[in-house]
Amino acid sequence: MNGETITLAHAGLAFSVQAHGTGPxxxxxxxxxxxxxxFAxxxxxxxxxxxxxxxxxxRGYEPSSQPEDGDYHxxxxxxxxxxxxxxxxxxxxHLVGHDWGANIAYAAASLAPERFASLVTMAVPHPVRFGEAFAANAEQQARSAYILAFQTRGFEAQILADDCAYLEALWCAxxxxxxxxxxLLGAMKATFREPGVAQAALAYYRQAFDTVSPAALETAALFTKPITVPTLGLCGADDQCIAQDVFMGAMRESDFPGGLExxxxxxxxxxxHAEAPDAVNAALLDWFARHPA
Structure with missing residues (x-):
């Protein structure tokens, strides 16, 4: 495949995927x-x-993958x-996730470890350990204040206002x-202007605070389960969203019995991955070579 866009279906939803190359x-x-x-x-x-x-x-980042029940656990x-x-x-x-994609990658690796030869997560550490670090770290609480703002009813309008100026400001910060x-900014803004995308994206954060529904309990069980897939955690040394020391402290070998670097x-x-692609690509290729499918 050479830059081909295809559609895959699951649970009544349709997901657009970009596919390049052949092989594992x-x-x-x-x-x-x-x-x-x-990821270009x-x-x-x-x-x-x-x-x-x-x-x-x-899920949710295009109308065709927005579930009728609004479930973004x-x-x-x-x-x-x-x-x-x-x-x-x-x-x-091989599974690679950045930011919320990292959170979902941890959950997927716990749900079906046999499906994954290796795991690479970027920018967001183990979700349970990050929660513990967040509770004890005032500086990280300040960096993550946007998450609490997202709980506000109607905040969708704010992130879309003035040509998505709020979202662009997050990238810059x-x-x-x-x-x-x-x-890249244009692609992001165009996506968020599609029907339902802003609501879906904020639902990720809102439903993360749910602790009582069946889906929330299923999610908690996945996040507390040891990850047996070999895992590489990458962070930007200058990340101002989740600090490097917080990321490193939340990645503990005891949570990754399959191996962690x-x-x-x-x-x-x-x-x-977009700022330093050569360094990230070298790390990915080295990791995949050491953990072949």
Missing amino acids: VVLLLHGFPDTPAT HQLGALAEAGYLAVAVRM AVRMAEDVVAIAAALSEAPV WSPGWDIPAA TRAIPGAGHFC
């Missing part, structure tokens, strides 16, 4: 506020190295990822040294 599958999950466009450097490099690189537009999105992986390959795939390509990417902020 690498499944790439984007975060907030983002689109698969920030990974798609090309992985395809050239002999992989089928596939970037998924996550992590367990449901983990089920999406497992189904997409199975549709792409009978063999285990989280990656202060990055000369952000206009095309962590690396900080020098000179990169929150969007390390």
Whole structure:
């Protein structure tokens, strides 16, 4: 496949995916506020190295993947990822997640570890340990204040106002040294202007605070389960969303009995895969070579 966009279905939803190359599958999950466009450097490099690189537009980030019941609990999105992986390959795939995509990747690896040859998470550490660090770290609480703002009814209008100025400001704050390509910002803003996307994206954060529904309990069970898939955690050394020391402290070997390595990417902020693609691609290819599908 050479830059082909295809559609995959699961649970009555349709997901657009960008596929490049042939070979063992690498499944790439984007975060907030983002689109698969920030994986452009990974798609090309992985395809050239002999992989089928596939970037998924996550649940809710297009009208066709917005469920009627409005369920955006992590367990449901983990089920999406497992189904997409199975549709792409009978063999285990490599799973890569950034930001919210990292959260979902942890959940998917816990849900169906046999589906994944390796796991790479970027920018967001183990969700339970991050919650513990957040509770004890005033500086991180300040950095994450936007999460509490997202709980406000009607906040969708604020993130869409003035050509999504709020979302652009998040990118600039989280990656202060990055000369952000206009095309990436444009792709993100165009996505958030699609019907229902802003509501879906904020639902990720709102439903993360649910502790009583059956889906919330299923999600909690996944997040507290040890991850047996070999895991590489990457963060930008200059990430202003989740600080490097918080990320590293929340990645504990005891939670990853399948093996854990962590690396900080020098000179990169929150969007390390787009800011320092050469360094991130080298780390990915080294990891996949050491954990073949």
